[in-house]
Amino acid sequence: MDDFIPKPATLAQLREHLGRHARVIARPAAPGAPPPGPAAAPGGDPIQMEAVRSFLGDDPVFIGHMLREFLRVNDPILGEIAAGVAAGELEHVRQLAHKLRGSARLAGANDLGDALAELETCARPGATGDLQAALARLRREYERAAEFIRRSAAPSVAAPPLG
Numbered sequence: 001m002d003d004f005i006p007k008p009a010t011l012a013q014l015r016e017h018l019g020r021h022a023r024v025i026a027r028p029a030a031p032g033a034p035p036p037g038p039a040a041a042p043g044g045d046p047i048q049m050e051a052v053r054s055f056l057g058d059d060p061v062f063i064g065h066m067l068r069e070f071l072r073v074n075d076p077i078l079g080e081i082a083a084g085v086a087a088g089e090l091e092h093v094r095q096l097a098h099k100l101r102g103s104a105r106l107a108g109a110n111d112l113g114d115a116l117a118e119l120e121t122c123a124r125p126g127a128t129g130d131l132q133a134a135l136a137r138l139r140r141e142y143e144r145a146a147e148f149i150r151r152s153a154a155p156s157v158a159a160p161p162l163g
Helices: 011-022 049-056 060-087 090-106 110-122 131-151
Strands: none
Touching: 049 060, 060 090, 060 131, 090 110, 090 131, 110 131
C-alpha cells in the first residue's frame, strides 16, 4: 500500500482508504442503530467484534484476514518494545507503544490499547510509573488478544488465508 492517512483521521476516511486498497465496501450502520458499545471490562473478550464489524463490515473472511494481519505485523513490534525497555531506550519504546496502540484500537483490542497507553506514559521523560509493570500488563493483554484471534470460533478468523 503506497498511501497514507493524515491524523486525525475520521472513520469515513479510514473506510474509504481500506476499501480502496482491500476492495471492501464497508456498510453504513442501519438508521437508528446504536453505536458500538464501550470497551469490555477487563476479563471480557479482548477483541470487541462489534467495533471491528462497524469498521470493517460484516465479511467474516475479511475480518479474519485483518485480525491475523494485526498479529503478523505487530508480533515483532511487541518484541522491539521489550528489547527497548531492557536497553533503556525509552523514546523508542514510547514511539512503538504509540504506533501499536493505534493498531490495537482499530482492531477492537481496547484493553490492549489501554495497556499500551500506560506503557507510553511510563516511557515519557520524567515519568514516575512502573515501566516493568506496564510491560508485563502489555504482554498479558497482547497474549489475550492473540489467543482470542487464534482460537476464535469463527473458522475464517482461525484458519490461514486462502491461497
